Amino acid sequence: MSLSANDKANVTAIWKKILPKSDDIGDQALSRMLTVYPQTKTYFAHFADLSPGSPQVRKHGDIIMNKIDDCVNHMDDLFPYLSGLSDLHATKLRIDPANFKILAHNLLVVVAAYLPNDFTPEVHLSVDKFLQQVALALAEKYR
Amino acid sequence: MVEWTDFERETIKSIFGKLDYDEVGLAALCRCLVVYPWTQRYFGNFGNLYNADAINANPMVAAHGKVVLNGLDKAVKNMDNIKGTYAELSVLHSEKLRVDPDNFRLLADCLTIVVAARMGADFTAEVQAAFQKFLAVVVSSLCRQYY
Numbered sequence: 001m002s003l004s005a006n007d008k009a010n011v012t013a014i015w016k017k018i019l020p021k022s023d024d025i026g027d028q029a030l031s032r033m034l035t036v037y038p039q040t041k042t043y044f045a046h047f048a049d050l051s052p053g054s055p056q057v058r059k060h061g062d063i064i065m066n067k068i069d070d071c072v073n074h075m076d077d078l079f080p081y082l083s084g085l086s087d088l089h090a091t092k093l094r095i096d097p098a099n100f101k102i103l104a105h106n107l108l109v110v111v112a113a114y115l116p117n118d119f120t121p122e123v124h125l126s127v128d129k130f131l132q133q134v135a136l137a138l139a140e141k142y143r
Numbered sequence: 144m145v146e147w148t149d150f151e152r153e154t155i156k157s158i159f160g161k162l163d164y165d166e167v168g169l170a171a172l173c174r175c176l177v178v179y180p181w182t183q184r185y186f187g188n189f190g191n192l193y194n195a196d197a198i199n200a201n202p203m204v205a206a207h208g209k210v211v212l213n214g215l216d217k218a219v220k221n222m223d224n225i226k227g228t229y230a231e232l233s234v235l236h237s238e239k240l241r242v243d244p245d246n247f248r249l250l251a252d253c254l255t256i257v258v259a260a261r262m263g264a265d266f267t268a269e270v271q272a273a274f275q276k277f278l279a280v281v282v283s284s285l286c287r288q289y290y
Binding site: 028031032035036052105108109110112113114116119120121122124125128 | 177257259260262264269271
């Protein structure tokens with residue numbers, strides 16, 4: 001399910017509106033994931049405070065979201081661009097790739113809540129495909 | 144037997160009490176057919192599903208969205224026995240309609256996003272958790288009679 005020119009245009013367009021609120025959106029998406037899918041908390045046993053809005057969760061939401069923001073500029077070379085991060089996730093973090101889907105879902109929910117008029121079904125489709133490609137690129141080195 | 148907290152019961156009743164079933168039914172089904180186009184396989188007789196605008200304007204999609212939301216309403220009114228409430232619907236979806244149960248999850252995700260878009264900041268993480276738990280119980284009950 002690779003990205004068409006239309007998908008790339010949709011993602012680029014909506015990300016212009018996402019960027020100014022990127023930190024909040026990233027924080028929200030991660031917090032929601034930890035609340036709505038508590039099994040994801042198993043990956044954060046080393047965080048002192050997992051409550052929504054906690055400084056560690058906020059910081060981590062920022063890190064993830066900033067990277068996703070960067071990926072918007074690399075839609076044509078996602079796999080090489082994420083190669084190093086894929087190594088990290090495969091060898092050190094070893095997060096089950098099913099969780100990328102879970103985080104993606106929560107990111108879509110937050111974007112829908114923040115930008116209801118812009119997040120049309122067509123845009124939703126393109127963003128979903130984009131996040132799926134990011135997830136694939138991240139899982140590339142797993143085995 | 145599913146345990147519901149008071150917060151979860153109130154949240155579900157409150158959300159559904161405020162939804163326009165016609166509008167949200169169409170929005171959720173339309174989104175599902177657009178974002179996951181393979182779901183269109185179940186609607187071969189719906190006519191024009193050629194693009195998002197056509198799907199959104201299609202009266203059969205609107206009618207079916209309404210059917211789905213009214214079906215969900217049964218669960219809202221019978222939260223302590225969703226399994227029993229959906230026994231016949233489960234048989235219908237497995238034996239007659241032959242819907243791959245994964246599609247229920249896809250539609251549930253689309254409905255979550257449609258509700259999030261309408262509720263904005265009121266769709267907090269806790270509200271989302273309650274809503275998704277409710278939909279998960281509904282989906283599980285619909286899957287029960289598959290074999």
